[in-house]
Amino acid sequence: MANGTKLLKDTLLYSVANFGSKILVFLMLPLYTHYFTTAEYGLWDIVVTTATLLAPFITFELVAAVYRWLLEENAKAAKQSIITSGAVTILRNLLIFNVLTVFLFVFISVPYGWEALAFIDVSVFTSFMQQCARGLGFNKLFALIGIVQTAITVTLNLIFILILDLRLEAFFYSAIIAGICVVVMAWIAMGFGRYLSLKAYSKKLVKSFLVYSIPIIPGAASWWVMTMSDRYFITIFLGMDDNGIYAIANKIPAVLLMVSSVFSLAWKDSAIVEFESADKNEYYSKVFRHFFRLMTTAVICLTLLTKPVLALFIAGDFYSSWKYIGILLLATLVSSFSQFWGAGYHGARKTNLIFVSSLVGAIVNVLVNLLLIRYIGLYAVAISTFLAFLVMWLMRVYFAGSYFTIRINYRDMLILLPVMAAAIIVPFIFDWVGIAISICLGILLFFMYNWRMMMMVFQNMKEMVVRRLGKANGG
16 A cells, blocks of 8 residues: 555654654753752642633634644635635634633732743644645644744743743743744745635634534543543642652653654554545555554663663652553553544544543543542552553444454464563563663664564655665656
């Protein structure tokens, strides 16, 4: 299938950009954990969490609809109508949100409220420009936006923290300035002005967007409950210090999430484009087998590496976060499987099923937190996240039969899942020598299961380089 090459090409492109972004953030962790207290880092995490929750309600998830429609349009006039209609509606919603928020600030004092408002505004604009870049086929630009934004943020953080001696303001100012910079960069690179014209605005098109996007809002909110609301439970029941520890615990799972997200970006494009093809089930199943092996063996390696990595790089107050990372990695794994099936639902335009499964997962998350957090603390939060994503994935597998079928290789599952469970236990019962031996075995397992795929990736990269050189030489 020709689109398999495109999937690989896009995955490689997004990998380079996202890996660069994540590695820069990861390298900053020693500075953050030494400079900020657990309570301060926990407060910043709460701000980001709240912004993530508000975004879908502000934009009505029209960003996703604009991207989805752009994928299927080639005519310039149609693209102009899609982008203008989406931009005008999002801008209107954002203005209403700002007016209401400013009115609220008159009566209620919110710590870092104005900075948080600016952060949310810039985040919405950045997200819109990124998805327009994807939809218009500017995939290299889309990938570049992420790494440039991270590089500017990290550089400004260093200046604000080490030279100007700012506290949490450093995070806000860096994020806001970086967001503005990449919006301007993307605008110029795409010649974005040519896609905007008030004459191209279409109420009919906006209604079509809303039919598609409205069901995504509760789903996005439910996803937020499963991934972000834990911070509020921690803050209320355990305190801001524990929230800071939990925020650090999520940084290593964020590496796995980066791998999953990178693939999901490319996979969603392919799943949508290939949905009408006769052999989509075979294609979906083949891709998932490789994805399952890669993600599961990556979880095994990362789980074993967690304790020694944190011992080397993270300050004492944050070090205890290693205890929760294994479960959070497992939750991230199941979440990635849910997203894999979710791409198929987007291809079928059955976003209501994404919502239902996300809602049930969110309910599971809240109930487990309420029942267990008083008794087992942060373990309850990690377990609730895992169970929520597991339920959501199983529901999506069950309901998918009417639209597409993905065959699961149960032999791989029966071998790798017990090994993954053992990897979570190893850091608790073995000394450093035992952990080092386990890491070596985990890495060996990773190469055994992914060697064929890695060779295929290498061969495709080699062919792409050869083709590029041939074109450059006029061949």
